[in-house]
Amino acid sequence: MNNRKQLRQHIRTLRRSLTPRQQQQASQLLLTNIRHRTDFRRAKNIAMYLPNDGEINPESLIRLCWKLGKRVYLPVLHPVLHNRLWFVPYTAKTDMIKNIYGIKEPKLIPHHRRAAWALDLVLLPLVAFDEKGNRMGMGGGYYDRTFSFKALRKGLAGPKLIGLAHEIQKVKELPTENWDIPLSSIITDTNSYP
Numbered sequence: 001m002n003n004r005k006q007l008r009q010h011i012r013t014l015r016r017s018l019t020p021r022q023q024q025q026a027s028q029l030l031l032t033n034i035r036h037r038t039d040f041r042r043a044k045n046i047a048m049y050l051p052n053d054g055e056i057n058p059e060s061l062i063r064l065c066w067k068l069g070k071r072v073y074l075p076v077l078h079p080v081l082h083n084r085l086w087f088v089p090y091t092a093k094t095d096m097i098k099n100i101y102g103i104k105e106p107k108l109i110p111h112h113r114r115a116a117w118a119l120d121l122v123l124l125p126l127v128a129f130d131e132k133g134n135r136m137g138m139g140g141g142y143y144d145r146t147f148s149f150k151a152l153r154k155g156l157a158g159p160k161l162i163g164l165a166h167e168i169q170k171v172k173e174l175p176t177e178n179w180d181i182p183l184s185s186i187i188t189d190t191n192s193y194p
Contacts, residue, residue: 007171008136011128014168015054026166026189027057033187034061034123039160043120047073047087047159052103055125056166056189066091073114075142076105085146086113116146119159126163129186133194134174135163147181160184167191 018026034040046065051057065072073087077099088094088106095107116122124143128136137143143161150158163186170188186193 004136004139004175008127008139011136011169011171012053015056015166018054018166018168023054023057027060029189030056030058030164030187031060031064033189033192035064039121039162039184043070043160045071045073045114045118045120047075047114047119047122047124048090049075049123049125050104051125052101054166056164058123058164061123062090071114073119074106076108076113077142079108083141083145085116085142087116087119088113117149117158122147122159122161123164124161124183126165126169126186128169128171128174129163129165129193130171130174131193132173133163133183133186134176134180135183135186136174141179144179144181148179150181151179162187164188 040046048058048062048065049055050059062072072090074090075085076088078084078086086108088108089112090106096104097107099105126135126137147158147161150161161181161183163183165186165188167188167190170193
């Protein structure tokens with residue numbers, strides 16, 4: 001078993017061990033830490049996620065977006081391209097299905113989606129992170145592949161990518177790979193990095 005796999009499993013166990021009360025408190029603190037940020041206030045098209053496997057819950061932030069008239073999008077597994085995402089509008093009335101991982105996502109209507117480069121802000125989940133803003137995901141590379149255009153020197157600037165996490169998911173240092181797409185910052189229930 002390699003170190004990345006062990007670390008991923010350890011952090012996932014830590015975040016799943018949080019009580020429902022701790023999860024609720026973390027969600028409210030996350031909302032407080034994000035709602036007044038300039039990048040959030042200016043964004044009109046925001047991609048988020050529904051929590052799974054102990055991830056910090058952004059649902060109160062989703063409700064705030066709806067209240068403020070912002071458009072919310074959720075990731076949907078790309079139906080053809082392996083390990084890539086589409087972003088589909090999400091409202092309180094959106095029909096939901098479970099994907100191959102058992103995660104709820106909007107029922108896909110291909111012409112009702114937004115290109116990754118056309119989003120203003122992406123608030124994405126992660127397993128572990130360090131103070132430099134390095135992110136470890138679940139290992140499938142979905143976000144890295146979907147936003148790989150950001151690594152191209154003359155590529156589209158695209159949306160600002162911000163990771164959301166519980167503070168307990170922070171580690172001293174994460175090794176990075178050349179395909180890892182850097183995040184602008186990481187916001188937890190108690191801090192922002194870098």
